[in-house]
Structures are given as structure tokens and as C-alpha cells.
Amino acid sequence: MQDSEKLRLLYQIYEKPFYHIAYAILHQHQQAEDAVSDAFEKIIRNLHRIGEPEDPSTKQYMTAIIRNTAINQYRKNLRYSQNCMDWNEEFSQIPDTQDEFNVRMKRNSLREILAGMFSVLSEQDEKIVLMHCQDGLTFGKISELLHLKEATVRKRYERARKRMITQKGENYELQKSK
DSSP: OOHHHHHHHHHHHHHHHHHHHHHHHHOOHHHHHHHHHHHHHHHHHTGGGOOOTTSHHHHHHHHHHHHHHHHHHHHHHHHHHHHHHHHHHHHHOOOOOSOHHHHHHHHHHHHHHHHHHHHTSOHHHHHHHIIIIISOOOHHHHHHHHTOOHHHHHHHHHHHHHHHHHHHHHHHHHHHHO
């Protein structure tokens, strides 16, 4: 059997079960589809290791690939959501005072601080930050949407985050002195 025929047959047999396994782990349609796609990329690279498509050992091997791929994606999601929670906590840490006027000023000036923080970013960096933290997209998905390498997206996010944190400190000092 030729590799292309074997791959076609594997896809016909395992695509739907793969999706169900991935969805059971990830609980999101798009991420389950991404996991299936990633799993088939791994299968293509290791096609020489796979026996007959209907063989029980092939089914076991294929199931392990999708399960591990989906679990890895789930773990990445946890790390990214934790990073965003840490990121959000950093920006919400404005020192508390007992003075009611200062509390109201902080609420009103928070919008100004956020606007100032985003002002130091390029349009593309702002998109990356919002897509990752507001929309919850992975760096891989953002890289696809923006037609950039995933490593580039990660680095731009990291640098944008640092610039925003620095800008937050400067804006807070300006607000405090008013």
C-alpha cells in the first residue's frame, strides 16, 4: 500500500474518533479540530511506523497520538490562561488608600492608564495582546491569523507586555502627582 493511500484510509477511519477524543479533553470545537490536525501532522511524519490501518495496534497507536496531542494542548491552555491571569493581576494592582476621593479617581483614571499603556504599542502588538488576553487565543492561532511565525508572536507579546508594564508605572506616577 502506498503512503498516500494509507494516509487517506487512516484519515477516513480515524478523523471522527480523533475529534471526539480531542473534544472530550479540550471541550472546545476549534481546539479539538486543531488537535486533530496536529495529530495528523505527527502521523504523516511517522507514517513509516504505522501498520495496516485496520490493525488493533494501529488503532492503539493512533489513539495515543490524539490523546497526547489533546492533553498537550490542554496543558498549554492552562499555562496561557495562568499567564493572562497573572498579567491582569499586575495591571489591577493599584495601591489602595482609605481616601474615597482617591478611590473614585483610580476608577476614572484606570481607563486613562490603560489607554496610555496601549499607546506605546504598535497596532499589530496591540492586536496580539488583545487576541491573547481578551479573546483567549493561543499564540499558534494568532500566528495563523496574522501570518507570522509563532515565535515572533510570542516575542512580540512578551515585549509589548513589558512596555505596557513600564508605561503603567509612568502613568500611575503622573496620576499620583496631579
